[in-house]
Amino acid sequence: MAEGSADMEMIDEGLRSELQKQGIYTTSLQELYNWGRANSVWPLTFGLACCAIEMIAASMARFDLARFGAEVFRPSPRQADLMIVAGTVTKKMAPLVVRLYNQMPEPKYVIAMGACAISGGPFKQGYNVLKGIDRYLPVDVSIPGCPPRPEALIHAIMTLQEKILNQKLTGPDRPRHLVAGAPSEFPVPAYGEHDLEPPSNPDVWQPPIMTRK
Amino acid sequence: METPEQIKSRLEAAEPGARIEILPNDCPAGERSLLVDPAHALVLAKFLRDDPQLRLDYCSNVTGVDWPEAELNEKIKVKQVVDGVEKEIEEVKKTVRPGFLEVVYHLYSMELKHGPVVLRQRAANRAAGAPAVSLTSVWRGCEFQEREVFDLFGIRMEGHPDLRRILMWDGFKGFPMRKDYVAPDDFEYEPTPHDEVLEEAQKHYLPEVKA
Amino acid sequence: MNAELGVRGHVLALESADMSAHSKNYEILPKASETGEPIGELLKVSMGPQHPSTHGVFRMDVMLDGEKVVKLKPVFGYLHRNHEKIAENISYLGSMPYTDRLDYFCSMTNNWAYALSVEKLAGLAVPERAEYIRVIMAELTRLQNHTCLIGFFVQDMGALGTPLMYAFREREKILDLFESVSGARMMCNYLRFGGVRCDVTTEWLAQAKQLVDGYGKFLDEFEALFTENEILLARTQGVGVLSRELAVNASITGPMLRAAGVNYDIRKVDKYGIYSRFDFKVPLGEHGDTYDRYMIRILEMRESLKILHQALRDIPSGPVMDPKAKLRGFRPKAGEAYGRIESPKGELGFYLISDGSANPYRYRVRPPSFINLTILEDMCLGQRIADTVVILGSVDIVLGEVDR
Numbered sequence: 001m002a003e004g005s006a007d008m009e010m011i012d013e014g015l016r017s018e019l020q021k022q023g024i025y026t027t028s029l030q031e032l033y034n035w036g037r038a039n040s041v042w043p044l045t046f047g048l049a050c051c052a053i054e055m056i057a058a059s060m061a062r063f064d065l066a067r068f069g070a071e072v073f074r075p076s077p078r079q080a081d082l083m084i085v086a087g088t089v090t091k092k093m094a095p096l097v098v099r100l101y102n103q104m105p106e107p108k109y110v111i112a113m114g115a116c117a118i119s120g121g122p123f124k125q126g127y128n129v130l131k132g133i134d135r136y137l138p139v140d141v142s143i144p145g146c147p148p149r150p151e152a153l154i155h156a157i158m159t160l161q162e163k164i165l166n167q168k169l170t171g172p173d174r175p176r177h178l179v180a181g182a183p184s185e186f187p188v189p190a191y192g193e194h195d196l197e198p199p200s201n202p203d204v205w206q207p208p209i210m211t212r213k
Numbered sequence: 214m215e216t217p218e219q220i221k222s223r224l225e226a227a228e229p230g231a232r233i234e235i236l237p238n239d240c241p242a243g244e245r246s247l248l249v250d251p252a253h254a255l256v257l258a259k260f261l262r263d264d265p266q267l268r269l270d271y272c273s274n275v276t277g278v279d280w281p282e283a284e285l286n287e288k289i290k291v292k293q294v295v296d297g298v299e300k301e302i303e304e305v306k307k308t309v310r311p312g313f314l315e316v317v318y319h320l321y322s323m324e325l326k327h328g329p330v331v332l333r334q335r336a337a338n339r340a341a342g343a344p345a346v347s348l349t350s351v352w353r354g355c356e357f358q359e360r361e362v363f364d365l366f367g368i369r370m371e372g373h374p375d376l377r378r379i380l381m382w383d384g385f386k387g388f389p390m391r392k393d394y395v396a397p398d399d400f401e402y403e404p405t406p407h408d409e410v411l412e413e414a415q416k417h418y419l420p421e422v423k424a
Numbered sequence: 425m426n427a428e429l430g431v432r433g434h435v436l437a438l439e440s441a442d443m444s445a446h447s448k449n450y451e452i453l454p455k456a457s458e459t460g461e462p463i464g465e466l467l468k469v470s471m472g473p474q475h476p477s478t479h480g481v482f483r484m485d486v487m488l489d490g491e492k493v494v495k496l497k498p499v500f501g502y503l504h505r506n507h508e509k510i511a512e513n514i515s516y517l518g519s520m521p522y523t524d525r526l527d528y529f530c531s532m533t534n535n536w537a538y539a540l541s542v543e544k545l546a547g548l549a550v551p552e553r554a555e556y557i558r559v560i561m562a563e564l565t566r567l568q569n570h571t572c573l574i575g576f577f578v579q580d581m582g583a584l585g586t587p588l589m590y591a592f593r594e595r596e597k598i599l600d601l602f603e604s605v606s607g608a609r610m611m612c613n614y615l616r617f618g619g620v621r622c623d624v625t626t627e628w629l630a631q632a633k634q635l636v637d638g639y640g641k642f643l644d645e646f647e648a649l650f651t652e653n654e655i656l657l658a659r660t661q662g663v664g665v666l667s668r669e670l671a672v673n674a675s676i677t678g679p680m681l682r683a684a685g686v687n688y689d690i691r692k693v694d695k696y697g698i699y700s701r702f703d704f705k706v707p708l709g710e711h712g713d714t715y716d717r718y719m720i721r722i723l724e725m726r727e728s729l730k731i732l733h734q735a736l737r738d739i740p741s742g743p744v745m746d747p748k749a750k751l752r753g754f755r756p757k758a759g760e761a762y763g764r765i766e767s768p769k770g771e772l773g774f775y776l777i778s779d780g781s782a783n784p785y786r787y788r789v790r791p792p793s794f795i796n797l798t799i800l801e802d803m804c805l806g807q808r809i810a811d812t813v814v815i816l817g818s819v820d821i822v823l824g825e826v827d828r
Contacts, residue, residue: 045476049503049824050528050610052480060592075476092382093473093481093502100474119402122522125410125513126506127389127396128381147610193386195397207401207417240759240778241547270672271688274762274773274790319762319775319790323672323688329762354675356798380501380827390509 030169038164039069044080049087051114051147058150068157077103088116088123089130091196095188098136102185106177111156112142135200214327217245227260246331251346254334258351269320272352277366279391282312313337314368316345336368347373365390473502477580477813480823491808496801503827511787516754524611527825529569532561533767535615541763541774542617546756548749554619555698556739563728568595569768570721577817581659594642597635618749636732660714664803664815674798678770683709683716690766702731717818755782769793769820789828793821
């Protein structure tokens with residue numbers, strides 16, 4: 001399966017069900033690989049503020065996150081593959097968030113949970129608040145809310161699982177960890193005199209062109 | 214609990230030469246504060262803590278306030294001769310109140326269960342590092358709060374055992390809670406700007422869009 | 425095979441790229457005796473801000489001699505969200521949702537502290553039914569805060585997960601009550617200046633009564649797990665002792681102060697709201713160690729249940745908002761006020777200076793967690809590093825309040 005078209009035809013579903021009735025299960029390497037990855041996403045214990053409490057509540061008995069394979073919250077970034085940035089990222093904390101992201105092994109994903117992680121949230125006017133973690137890191141799923149309900153976090157994990165399941169392993173839109181030249185570490189901002197230097201990472205985030213006056 | 218006037222007279226008796234002023238407070242809660250000069254602040258604080266009638270052993274809150282230079286307009290009645298008749302006319306007298314930074318302490322007593330007594334110190338000179346006296350040696354609880362006052366207002370608390378920034382990072386320059394602080398400019402992307410935010414955001418718009 | 429399926433981001437590759445650019449988070453320093461001869465090494469470790477045992481983004485720079493702590497400096501500010509500066513630019517009522525986010529476990533009591541300060545500043549009165557509702561909400565908040573705290577405290581000691589599951593099970597029941605009355609589980613934004621936002625129904629009161637009746641049994645179950653548990657006793661008795669004099673001098677408040685033996689509960693001292701009508705005791709500790717702080721919280725929960733029984737029994741009918749209170753165009757007279765309450769963590773106070781306009785001139789939060797951290801170093805000196813985590817857990821900090 002080396003070259004060939006990037007969209008390899010998947011197995012015909014009719015044929016697959018016929019074979020299954022006979023006790024023969026068929027799959028493709030891509031499906032199997034993605035299925036294993038999607039159903040065992042291990043988050044990093046990285047709660048910053050109030051959203052962290054809803055994240056903990058999502059892993060507790062009522063909103064059980066363990067059913068989705070995300071039960072094992074790893075304290076060490078070296079063992080985690082999902083970083084749920086839950087809470088306000090301040091400028092004092094931002095270099096450490098990026099450093100932790102760099103320490104995670106590929107493939108790694110980021111969920112920006114809550115309004116503060118997406119864009120600064122209610123504290124947007126603050127001098128110490130980073131207006132969204134997507135200024136320095138590539139974010140895969142964003143959950144709006146202040147704080148988002150645990151069900152919303154479960155929905156985000158399910159969205160991430162769908163994203164992983166649908167990733168094609170070959171071709172131009174294969175994931176970052178399979179691209180030889182793609183960076184897996186991002187530059188860590190430094191503490192400047194009044195703001196972080198640089199204030200955002202131009203490779204990761206470009207402010208959209210405002211067309212209003 | 215004694216009134217501020219009684220406390221003031223006893224403080225002045227204990228430490229002659231101390232300049233104490235009672236500041237008014239018009240709202241219904243009405244706790245008036247005692248303004249002390251920094252030179253005598255430490256001695257007066259020890260007196261307030263150790264005096265058997267007051268025993269103010271609990272310093273509940275330490276904070277800073279920034280009062281920039283302000284022009285006060287006062288309406289006063291002046292007698293003037295108008296058309297040969299002496300009348301009382303209202304005139305607006307403009308005074309300039311000099312700017313200062315202030316540290317406010319709220320003191321309570323855990324032993325006698327009364328309070329609060331509000332103590333204030335003024336640091337008049339903003340440019341030269343605005344010094345005030347630290348009361349950490351009297352009440353240990355002031356330690357972190359005075360560091361925060363230094364960090365956010367720039368008031369140097371003299372006599373503090375460990376004066377460094379507490380909430381902002383160490384290389385930060387500027388004192389954010391002062392009224393003249395200008396926040397860094399990161400308004401590149403504002404989806405629904407209005408008022409001041411709109412002005413800041415427009416600086417980042419492309420020139421052909423702004424026109 | 426396919427060159428595109430190369431392995432990316434191997435762990436070792438990350439190490440070499442990472443280590444050169446950044447400093448290590450530990451340092452080895454020489455240790456000298458009094459006469460100056462080298463007798464070993466001291467290890468300086470930075471614990472946090474991302475750490476499984478810290479209650480939020482809190483960092484401790486610890487200097488260790490073997491396992492014993494020689495120096496400990498707390499570093500915070502990683503969640504400094506400029507609440508006080510933002511409050512100077514918005515109206516009084518606009519700050520109410522921000523107070524929810526200070527101590528994010530206890531949004532109702534934060535709201536009450538702020539509403540109390542503004543009511544002192546403007547001279548507003550609160551109707552009776554609203555006062556009873558406030559007491560009910562505050563005591564429910566105290567229950568869920570102490571329950572979750574004990575869950576986190578025991579988790580830090582190694583009981584991973586299960587006690588916290590029990591704690592959160594009960595917390596969810598209380599959050600259901602909060603959600604049905606205010607619309608949000610955690611950030612309730614429910615209290616207003618002069619009352620509460622909307623009334624509670626009789627069904628709500630019945631559900632609250634059912635919860636309170638069943639809570640005593642849950643507490644018995646919870647206590648049976650911990651109070652005489654030999655691991656808990658071995659790890660907390662005699663650990664992190666705080667003396668009375670130091671506690672008072674360091675402005676410690678809340679359960680930490682009462683565990684050191686000082687009888688100062690703002691509900692009894694200031695008698696704010698209608699607390700003078702309720703019959704409840706203030707538990708006091710004897711030794712000031714971590715076990716006392718744990719027991720004080722259990723006993724306080726039982727006293728809260730007593731208050732809740734009385735409040736739910738006696739709540740009158742009537743309006744829940746002061747009819748003279750203005751929601752729009754609220755401009756208190758120029759002046760200042762300091763209002764404080766007994767929040768589950770200690771004394772939460774708000775100091776407001778008004779200059780007659782719609783926005784406060786100075787808005788200051790007196791955070792109990794921030795000030796309770798003053799003596800963290802004193803309590804941890806000479807203890808082992810594993811005890812540091814237990815002591816920090818018993819101080820009960822929430823970073824939203826420490827950093828504001």
